[in-house]
Amino acid sequence: MRENEIRVIIKSNNVILEFPKCEILTSAFIGKNGYTKNKEEGDGCTPIGKFSLGLMLGTHSNILNEKYNYIKINNNMYWIDDSNSKYYNRLVDVTKVKRDWNSAEHLADYPVQYEYLIEIKINELNNPNKGSAIFLHCSNGESTQGCIAINNKVMKKIVENINENTKINIILQNK
Known part of the structure; x- marks a missing residue:
């Protein structure tokens, strides 16, 4: 259902995000190196395509959304970006797994950006x-x-209104 789809429209001079379900139309930032159809680790590009949403995390104790599971970020949480790790592209709690990576994003280091965060399942x-x-x-x-x-x-507002059927569609508009 298109109303329950978050659309990111990349134009030549700006990026717009819209979510008709809650009447959102806003500007957005994407990767520092633009966009790509062939995502590679560390390329600084935002992937083009239609994707499912994954984990939802943030710095708040709870949120107003009973339809989507929410996890509060703590100091033990890392997202692994080392391709050689068996935990690659996964959220881990460092107190519960044996470290096998050389590179990871410590989520607690980004309190502004990760006040609210939703995984885009590109891989x-x-x-x-x-x-x-x-x-x-x-x-x-x-x-x-x-x-x-x-x-x-x-x-x-997006965090409070998504559900398990919400998708994100990142598209290039050449006009």
Whole structure:
């Protein structure tokens, strides 16, 4: 259902995010190196395509959404971006797994951007070097490493209104 689809429209001079379900139309930031149809780890590009949403996390104790599971970020949480790790492109709690990675994103280090965060499942099979830690998250006013970033008040509204059927469609519009 299109009303329950988050659309990110990349135009030549700007990026727009719309979510008709809750009447959202806002500007957005994408990867510092633009966009790609062939995502590679560390390329700084936002992937083009239609994707499912995954985990939802944030810095708040709870949120107003009973239809989607929410996890509060703690100091033990890392998202693994080392392609050689068996945990590649996964959230781990370092107190519960044996470390086998050389590179990971410590989620607690980004309290502004990750006030609210939703995983975009661009690499559902966790294939090595095909992209990790791609999220829809709050903006710090700058381009991203491949994520999509928007104003935190708008992000809060999205977090409160998504469900397990919500998809994100990142499209290039050449007009």
